[in-house]
Amino acid sequence: MDHITGAWRRTAAGAGLLRPDGSVASTIFAEMTALATATGGINLGQGFPDEDGPREVLEAAREAISAGANQYPPGLGLLELREAIGEHQRRFYGLDVDPATQVVVTAGATEALASALLALVDGPDDEVVVFEPYYDSYAACVALAGATLRTVPLRWPGFQPDLDELAAVVNDRTRVILVNDPHNPTGAVFERDVLEEIVRLAHAHDAVILTDEVYEHLTFDVPHTPIATLPGAWERTLTISSGGKTFRTTGWKIGWISGPTDLLTAVLTVKQYLTYTNGSAFQPAIAVGLRLPDAFFAGIADDMKRKSGILGAGLRAAGLAVSAPRGSYFTVADASSLGAVDAADFCRGPLAEAGVVGIPITAFTTPERRGEYATLIRFAACKRTEVLDEAAARLAALAR
Incomplete structure (x- = not known):
């Protein structure tokens, strides 16, 4: 059957999901979402809003x-x-x-x-x-x-x-x-x-x-x-x-x-x-x-900027170095400032124990360059203000 498995193997390999034994691993997104569900953590890993649209x-x-x-x-x-x-x-x-x-x-x-x-x-x-x-x-x-x-x-x-x-x-x-x-x-x-x-x-x-x-x-x-x-x-x-x-x-x-x-x-x-x-x-x-008026489009950008600011402030207060975003849902933080050497381990360990879930940036890289991004974590700010405030409060535990 090897002749009919080429496409899915190429796809899994391209996504970084092909294990050495040839089986397909689950994505880090699925793993972190399951971790948030199991621990009651705030899921700032996946980039979907928790509010309805207009x-x-x-x-x-x-x-x-x-x-x-x-x-x-x-x-x-x-x-x-x-x-x-x-x-x-x-x-x-x-x-x-x-x-x-x-x-x-x-x-x-x-x-x-x-x-x-x-x-x-x-x-x-x-x-x-x-x-x-x-x-x-x-x-x-x-x-x-x-x-x-x-x-x-x-x-x-x-x-x-x-x-x-x-x-x-x-x-x-x-x-x-x-x-x-x-x-x-x-x-x-x-x-x-x-x-x-x-x-x-x-x-x-x-x-x-x-x-x-x-x-x-x-x-x-x-x-x-x-x-x-x-x-x-x-x-x-x-x-x-x-x-x-x-x-x-x-x-x-x-x-x-x-x-x-x-x-x-x-x-x-x-x-x-x-x-x-x-x-x-x-x-x-x-x-x-x-076809909504200009005020709507200006408003959603202002709202996301404000939420990104809340998230960034919480990450900095926790002792993480932060790259200030200029757009999108996402903020990247560097966990090496807290002594981390591997963001995936940090996400599964201290971050999850604090009650917050993020995604290691290595999920978005080739194997050859993962070392360059080893301590970086992506967080999503597209959540309600009260959720981000609670996440910031939980992140404070990392600074103790």
Whole structure:
């Protein structure tokens, strides 16, 4: 049966889940969630909110269900949502996107990512460049596509890539440069010169830029700049986003990918044989969300900045060194300031005993670079204020 196990083994290996004996391990996310459940710990490991999204969006989903939107929507996604996505891109970024040919609705950003990688790369001679640490599905999807993963390190505490290192990694075998900005797990927002260098390198080596921008409306005192808006970028950039983070509806799994028609056609060719389509009642609801007034979008960024501040203050008071995030749900802390040499052991031991759960950053790295991130932990601030206050109080036990 070895001839039919290649894909799942590649995927498990890419995700860092393949044990030496060939079996598949559970993810650190599952382990830490189970630990929180078993101990009554506050789960700041997984990045999902514990509050519902805006009333208008939730009500729109209820109305759609009542109106009979319970069967397959079109494979491209409902035109109503595709039009709202086009309006959103023009309203916030000045991008003209044709809803008819340049937008595809997907089952979350993750399906958009998987579809794009399966469409654009073809075997181990093709390389995909990502910034490390990276969202865990990136390596798994690259492995599933059979391509070779190449990484550019983001280093504590600022997590901005070194441009010389970036230029040394991108080469003529690079088919895709995968950019996550704002960045999970570090909370970094890339500087303009980084984005410009990515565009330059993509042109120099004829690569496609694939951007994951799901935290686009959750930046703190810095604007979000889609790479597609930079000179020369649009024609070789596919932009991914979703409604889950913006509207606190992560379980709905409504995402989208937009870009030039020729690139999007390749992605759709793959996507139509994955989920085909999804979320018929949730799609019009996300369209309502994308058309909410500017005050809503400014408000969610301010709210996340405030919550990140509460979390950061609690971590610092506990004696942890903290990298102040500029966006996303996440804050990274360094446990070496408390004598830790391995963040995973620290999460299972002193942190769990204090009643808080985080995720070691090594869950987001290649085996070769895990030593560089060995003492770093990711915490999620997307929880109610009272939960974060309680987490801060529990973290104080670490300082005793």
